[in-house]
Amino acid sequence: MSAPAQPGSPPAGLRKGATRHDHIVEDIRSFIVDGRWPPGFQLPVETDLAERYGVSRMTMNKALGQLAREGFLVRRKKSGTQVAQPRAESAVVAIADIRDEVRRSGRAHRFHLLARRARPGREEDALLLGDAPGSREVLWLQGLHLADDHPFCFETRLINPDAAEGAKEQDFADLAPGAWLLGAVPWSVASHRVRAVNATAAEAKLLELEVGEACLEIVRRTQAAGDWVTGVRLLYPGSEHQLVANFGPDAGGGPSRG
Amino acid sequence: MSAPAQPGSPPAGLRKGATRHDHIVEDIRSFIVDGRWPPGFQLPVETDLAERYGVSRMTMNKALGQLAREGFLVRRKKSGTQVAQPRAESAVVAIADIRDEVRRSGRAHRFHLLARRARPGREEDALLLGDAPGSREVLWLQGLHLADDHPFCFETRLINPDAAEGAKEQDFADLAPGAWLLGAVPWSVASHRVRAVNATAAEAKLLELEVGEACLEIVRRTQAAGDWVTGVRLLYPGSEHQLVANFGPDAGGGPSRG
DNA sequence: TAGTGGTCTAGACCACTCC
DNA sequence: GAGTGGTCTAGACCACTAG
Structure with missing residues (x-):
């Protein structure tokens, strides 16, 4: 020294x-x-x-x-x-918005609705929401995000119609539910989980992959005013998608106070 | 309103x-x-x-x-x-330190060195480092992180001996190179990339997985004082590992200034 | 107990930008 | 031109803690 x-x-x-x-x-x-x-x-x-x-x-x-x-x-x-002593090798990575991400790569983003159902909540919904939604009615959606008409991300989503006014009247035919919710629900907080999973046969077909190919799975649970708003599972082809971060020492910061 | x-x-x-x-x-x-x-x-x-x-x-x-x-x-x-208008559905996810992560789950962490080699830099090293290291000598390592003696993470690492004093003399037999580097290199900044990949046969054997099982791959490139220090690829079984974040709206913040 | 950081104040000037 | 946020200052008191 x-x-x-x-x-x-x-x-x-x-x-x-x-x-x-x-x-x-x-x-x-x-x-x-x-x-x-x-x-x-x-x-x-x-x-x-x-x-x-x-x-x-x-x-x-x-x-x-x-x-x-x-x-x-x-x-x-x-x-x-x-x-300070240099700390543990920790860091943070950013999860970008789908539309932004597609557009930033110079491609056109499009959403294609595959399925839409209003039905009572089930126990299995807890996989997306963390908690079971009870027996009240939920809105269930599946759709595909496209980049220049190529599969980019497969989305499965549950929406709480009580927390998102007008959701029942929306058909989401071409409008990504995430984008719509952004304008329909004032402010919310979300938790995220990122994993690697093998594509099932159905998922592989939709994303134009081989069965079993590695995919990045992001599950986001969103709450507002104490109630759940939406839970979504996003499945990206692992070969195509990656999360990136360029950061210094800090792995905290952010508004964790809420 | x-x-x-x-x-x-x-x-x-x-x-x-x-x-x-x-x-x-x-x-x-x-x-x-x-x-x-x-x-x-x-x-x-x-x-x-x-x-x-x-x-x-x-x-x-x-x-x-x-x-x-x-x-x-x-x-x-x-x-x-x-x-503000609620923004794009973006967020940040934390990458934890391996030792901390294992210990926080109540298990014992151990590092097992599999290979160690000092050799001239190659072009393929750019996969880990971003840039080719030139022909100067690099230290190449492979090892396994264990949680209660079960495979937790497979690590492949390059170290720049010029930037990490004493690296050549370290055998890393039981000491995770990440932990050693923490004390050997004063301060550094890192960039990260997270992807999903299928386990190769060799990787599957080491991690006790089936061939092709989805894994989370984290590549971290570390620099200090303008030179590269280390590049590491961490491979986690996708079924076991996940990144988690509980955050509000902010997806930036942090020390991105550096 | 003394030294240090943590916070707050009242007032000031500046830069930007909408009208 | 006027209103707003952005920043800075000099001084003050407090809380914590190492010695």
């Missing part, structure tokens, strides 16, 4: 569009990522750093707080601020 | 441990998630809200800024703050 370089020398030309605390965050992060400030390195106290950077303590606090939230720093009262 | 309830009435008993802006965030978020403030709803201006909540404008700004980062609010100068 050689003597680390000193921060704070005002970089003469501030980059455009960056706030002061943004600049400080990037400056200190570069010290850490470059290894000049190794894990465990003790930073000067907030007031000192604020003086060196020529900002108020609150601005400095904002910058250090952000770096702590990102996982680069550990801050404790009395003992001060240290560079 | 009925007249929304009014915020700001101080909730008599402040919850313990919550800061003022935390309380405001949760209060407003509940208005949005409950549907009392529908998408597009125009919020009072910052100064008004600050007065109603009995806080300074900066505290109010902190709360509203957080809600905007989380995706619940959209803020524009002059036109003010509105409840």
